[in-house]
Amino acid sequence: QQQVKQSPQSLIVQKGGIPIINCAYENTAFDYFPWYQQFPGKGPALLIAIRPDVSEKKEGRFTISFNKSAKQFSLHIMDSQPGDSATYFCAARMRGSNYKLTFGKGTLLTVNP
């Protein structure tokens, strides 16, 4: 049973475009929702994270939008650049789970010059 569903699997945008990656979850016990960025040959790195008491969080060009009632959250990348080309993973952590994360399957983003 996949607890965090991520879409799309891949995404191609032009430089300056605003790619949007979506994630949905079922379990209301999740209390922390991070996004990780992974470049080829590297380990994932935390990009931005949000808790369910907040509807939006911005860090630079990256924004998380969170819809608690719909159990969905999304990542928006403003003014995307070729250097943003990477695989993006959403994740969710359950309360009392010893900080275990459940990851989505990932989105491969390509930003063309």
Next chain:
Amino acid sequence: NAGVTQTPKFQVLKTGQSMTLQCAQDMNHNSMYWYRQDPGMGLRLIYYSASEGTTDKGEVPNGYNVSRLNKREFSLRLESAAPSQTSVYFCASSASGEGEQYFGPGTRLTVT
């Protein structure tokens, strides 16, 4: 400050061979994790250690064992490697009370 380090970076095994993947962190984190990453499958948790002296199974523990040697080190052992264990393995750590996990650079394992 190296963060999370993993050895080896690459390994090729024959079916039935055994090996241990090593992981160490220098951030004084309590919790450590082992994941495997396969194309189209995301990151799946194999085992984790919430604190020194404790280990628990994750989503895909079959065929693996772990040892939390001390607070810094968490190793993953394949006793009898199978082709289905061909994957990229990541170790991660986090401080208790926080959600951020810091990942190592990964070990690419091929079992033939």
